[in-house]
Amino acid sequence: MTAWRTVFAKELRETLRDRRTLVMMIAVPVLLYPVILIASEQLLLFGMRQLEAEAAAVALTGDVSGLLYEVVGTREGLRLVPIGQDAVEAVRSDSVSAVAIVTATPGSADAASVRIVYDAASDPSLRGRRELRAAVDEWADSVLARRIGAQGLPTDFARPVHVADTSVALPQEVGGYTLGRILPLLLVVITLLGAFYPAIDLAAGEKERGTLETLMTAPVPARAIVTGKFVTVALIAVVAAALNLGSMLLTFQTGLLQLTTALGLEVRLPWSAVAVIFLTLIPLAILFGALFLGIAVRSSSFKEAQNALTPVYMLVLIPAMLPIFPGIDFGPMLSVVPVAGVSLLFRDLMIGEARWGLATLVIGSTMLYAAGALAFAAASFGNERVLFGGGSGSTDDGTGWRARLREAAGSGRVPSPEAAMLFVAGVAVLFFWAGVALQLRLGERGLLAAEWLLLFVPALLFVRLGGFDPVATMQLRAPSRRALGGALLLIVGATPVAWGIGWIQTFFLPIPWEVLEGLEDLVTADSPGRLAWLLFLLAVTPALCEEVVFRGVLLGGTRSLTPWRFVVLNGLVFGAFHLSFETAIRFLPTAWLGMVIAWAVWRTRSLWTGVLMHVLNNGAIVVLASVPALRTAFMDPDAPPPFWLVPVALLGLTAGYRLVSSVPKTSTPSTSGVA
Amino acid sequence: MIRFDGLGKTYGALVAVRDLTLEVRPGEVYALLGPNGAGKTTALRCLATLLSPTSGFASVGGADVVDEPLQVRARIAFLAASMGLYERLTARELIQYFGRLQGLEGSGLEERVDEMVALFEIGDFSARLCGRLSTGQRQRVSLARALVHDPPALILDEPTLGLDVLSGRTIYDFIERERSRGKAILFSTHQMEEVELLADRVGVLAEGRLVAEGTVPELIALTGAPSLTRAFLDLVVPVGAGAAP
Numbered sequence: 064m065t066a067w068r069t070v071f072a073k074e075l076r077e078t079l080r081d082r083r084t085l086v087m088m089i090a091v092p093v094l095l096y097p098v099i100l101i102a103s104e105q106l107l108l109f110g111m112r113q114l115e116a117e118a119a120a121v122a123l124t125g126d127v128s129g130l131l132y133e134v135v136g137t138r139e140g141l142r143l144v145p146i147g148q149d150a151v152e153a154v155r156s157d158s159v160s161a162v163a164i165v166t167a168t169p170g171s172a173d174a175a176s177v178r179i180v181y182d183a184a185s186d187p188s189l190r191g192r193r194e195l196r197a198a199v200d201e202w203a204d205s206v207l208a209r210r211i212g213a214q215g216l217p218t219d220f221a222r223p224v225h226v227a228d229t230s231v232a233l234p235q236e237v238g239g240y241t242l243g244r245i246l247p248l249l250l251v252v253i254t255l256l257g258a259f260y261p262a263i264d265l266a267a268g269e270k271e272r273g274t275l276e277t278l279m280t281a282p283v284p285a286r287a288i289v290t291g292k293f294v295t296v297a298l299i300a301v302v303a304a305a306l307n308l309g310s311m312l313l314t315f316q317t318g319l320l321q322l323t324t325a326l327g328l329e330v331r332l333p334w335s336a337v338a339v340i341f342l343t344l345i346p347l348a349i350l351f352g353a354l355f356l357g358i359a360v361r362s363s364s365f366k367e368a369q370n371a372l373t374p375v376y377m378l379v380l381i382p383a384m385l386p387i388f389p390g391i392d393f394g395p396m397l398s399v400v401p402v403a404g405v406s407l408l409f410r411d412l413m414i415g416e417a418r419w420g421l422a423t424l425v426i427g428s429t430m431l432y433a434a435g436a437l438a439f440a441a442a443s444f445g446n447e448r449v450l451f452g453g454g455s456g457s458t459d460d461g462t463g464w465r466a467r468l469r470e471a472a473g474s475g476r477v478p479s480p481e482a483a484m485l486f487v488a489g490v491a492v493l494f495f496w497a498g499v500a501l502q503l504r505l506g507e508r509g510l511l512a513a514e515w516l517l518l519f520v521p522a523l524l525f526v527r528l529g530g531f532d533p534v535a536t537m538q539l540r541a542p543s544r545r546a547l548g549g550a551l552l553l554i555v556g557a558t559p560v561a562w563g564i565g566w567i568q569t570f571f572l573p574i575p576w577e578v579l580e581g582l583e584d585l586v587t588a589d590s591p592g593r594l595a596w597l598l599f600l601l602a603v604t605p606a607l608c609e610e611v612v613f614r615g616v617l618l619g620g621t622r623s624l625t626p627w628r629f630v631v632l633n634g635l636v637f638g639a640f641h642l643s644f645e646t647a648i649r650f651l652p653t654a655w656l657g658m659v660i661a662w663a664v665w666r667t668r669s670l671w672t673g674v675l676m677h678v679l680n681n682g683a684i685v686v687l688a689s690v691p692a693l694r695t696a697f698m699d700p701d702a703p704p705p706f707w708l709v710p711v712a713l714l715g716l717t718a719g720y721r722l723v724s725s726v727p728k729t730s731t732p733s734t735s736g737v738a
Numbered sequence: 739m740i741r742f743d744g745l746g747k748t749y750g751a752l753v754a755v756r757d758l759t760l761e762v763r764p765g766e767v768y769a770l771l772g773p774n775g776a777g778k779t780t781a782l783r784c785l786a787t788l789l790s791p792t793s794g795f796a797s798v799g800g801a802d803v804v805d806e807p808l809q810v811r812a813r814i815a816f817l818a819a820s821m822g823l824y825e826r827l828t829a830r831e832l833i834q835y836f837g838r839l840q841g842l843e844g845s846g847l848e849e850r851v852d853e854m855v856a857l858f859e860i861g862d863f864s865a866r867l868c869g870r871l872s873t874g875q876r877q878r879v880s881l882a883r884a885l886v887h888d889p890p891a892l893i894l895d896e897p898t899l900g901l902d903v904l905s906g907r908t909i910y911d912f913i914e915r916e917r918s919r920g921k922a923i924l925f926s927t928h929q930m931e932e933v934e935l936l937a938d939r940v941g942v943l944a945e946g947r948l949v950a951e952g953t954v955p956e957l958i959a960l961t962g963a964p965s966l967t968r969a970f971l972d973l974v975v976p977v978g979a980g981a982a983p
Contacts, residue, residue: 069838073827080826080867273822277883280786281839282811447789 066283070291078261078295087260088299092253092307097314110186118142119160119191124150126167126175134202135163140194150180160191163199173206236415239336242315243413244387247406249311250304250340251383254348255376257303258296262355265292267368270360285445289356293437297345297352304344312337336412343412343422346429347405353433357440361449386410393421399428476532478525483620484636486525490612491640493517507585511600518608522616536619537611538670546667547675549722554676556715557659558683559708561652566703568648588689597685606677613637613657614664614673626665634658656680666723739764739922740785740891744794747780747946754780755946757794762922764890767913769933770926772943773974778926779819781943782895785924786816798891812840815884819896821877825869829860829879832868833886840887854882858908874905881912892916894925898932910936930967944974 078084120142123135136143146153150162161181168174177199181192211220232240269275278288312334355372362368382403385391393407404425411417443449478486494517501509501517526533533539542550586601588594613633621629638654664673687693740762747755755777762768770778783789785796787807795802801809824832833854837847855864858878863871868879884892894913898906913923913936927933933940934954942950942957950957950973954966963969 066839069835073824073831073835076831077824077826272825273818273820274824275822276783276788276818276820277816277822277836278839279788280811280814280816281836282808282841283839284808 247409257300266359300348353436478620542669553719602682633661769937
């Protein structure tokens, strides 16, 4: 037996003896889902019957005609009660569910306007309103019929056109459409949960129990161990998903038959599509299995792995929910987005509209991501720092990320990567909630306050209270002339590239017109005074406040990583920080600029280089938007960047790179307090 | 059989082991003695191919730990201090599993497992899940697991840690028996009596450095101390730190 099969056989045996996994894999789908769904259905039916069982108490006030009294009084489902108080009070105090206030039209014998008072937050009141509205409509029809009769006109005089619907959807298509919205999310979550606990148990659990060390001394390559474990996790995830899928659909088919009949719907399940859906679950299970295994092995305990995987779980929910929203068009772009593609393919399979080209893209890209995740997992298993924490040689030496965070917070000259990332995450959340509120309430002054109070001040406090060396962390060294010259050339080259990236993006991600207008209004000055204010607000302020956070704390804390890693990380985090509900398009250009600035700051060892680049980039946008001639030439969102900017960009980037690279290296500050 | 040649291991700025050179010959028991954090576990993990040396070399039976890790692993029995077992495998299944990972299969595997079960007197509980075994029983299963492929070198990281006297006795007997079968045995410990009882030679590690090496009488003679404990303290406590006024 090959090594991976030996590992697989052992892992499968152990997993099948784990009560927790069995409960999640078998007991939940086979027992719990039908019970929950049927119980929900019964409760829903019970509630509906309860509501319908009693006649709704309603009242009529105002210029009520005898005919209206008669219609309401004799209508089944309504009980007319007198009210001795204000209509609103009567409804609020539950004396009645709804009240119709009738106001006769002056000069007419039978015309009137009717206002129905009800409580939109009460089911009985909503039902009372529905019934009362139907009674008033019936009364209105009677009045109309009487008028038409009096004129000797035919009864259909007021309704000359009759409209009727005929749906061409087959019952299984109706079933597919209904389930196609909710089933993808459920299936993704179930597959994910199927992989969740086995991955933790087989990776972090093994570390926690102290068996991984023993296993890694067997004459077996790490990749064979990972493969054996990964196949186990993926198999369990697929089996769990299949059991869940089968159980859920059978429950829908049989248990909910009563409800669909009660609602007058004919629903059948598209079983042929279900088989294909099951096959597409396999690459998804493979992706989750590999990804979770790679992450879980980096945790030192079961609990820590749960904490590490929970954000991944939450992130996966976002693309998995796409089918719920109407109007999401499934095209090539979405088909290669992890999880989103699979989720939307499930939906299209359920409604019988799957396209094989897209399906191939979905499965191919998911397999590609799975292969990447598997390589990540294999690298994690072969990494001694991951297996033993890179500490003093003891298995429980407390060198997990929490311990390192504590250590960094108290003793290092610069923050650890974890502490820096945690700080930036905290600041981003603060800025997202408080910063947006400040901007909405105070406008430009709010933006100014947010930048200084929510970015600059917290960064200084973090460095001060964390006991870090401000000069080493923020790189507060005066830059050389060569560094400044190089930075200047770099940003001259980088800004047009950012523009080009933004322009290319518009082919895939159209900019909402109102967003564009809003941004243009914000950056456009119509007087010299206004221009000076905008330059201070949008160029100088962010250059200082954002640079201390991103090229100060974040770069200072992550310099212990390899350069390409911390540069890419810095750009991505900087880009993500500039994301908002409407401006997803800013992510890539901003991330690019963030990477260029991060590289320049790291290479010149001076934050001021970054400040200069930031000021120049933002200032250029304000000036371009504010000078009419420049605005006409440069600010057309549909036009590509002028071609002559291509050599400018190339020249700027090349010359800037060479100049900045030639800045003499000085001693790099230590990243730990140990040195 | 076991050889360290100028081996060093650092974690960033922290030097865990520096320039370690020693050799353990077949049929020899070598004790690595040192205080907590001296680098004993790191050195053994480098030898077991779990950690990569930052400098220098280590080998087992001529196989280099960096260039030929799989050959090294096939030649060693590694017993970690944690002595972790798979809780949901039976004792027999666990021994079989590691036998298979070592390349044993079929009747050869079963015969070897039977031998281990008999040798470590596991028969009574071989069908019981490891999670339900007592500490002493777990320790015997661990030893059987480590020895299932009959390797020529044994690496034991604090093998008696947390064991009572009777369970410790099993380890002593095991080491004596394997020495008589010509195995090279390297073990780390804090226990002076263990060293006096078992070790042919002793290496004293302090702050990652091998500060002394020799037989127990040689170490005592080297320091002029009345006992191994006192000699050990003299060797590992920095000069002046523990001196009387």
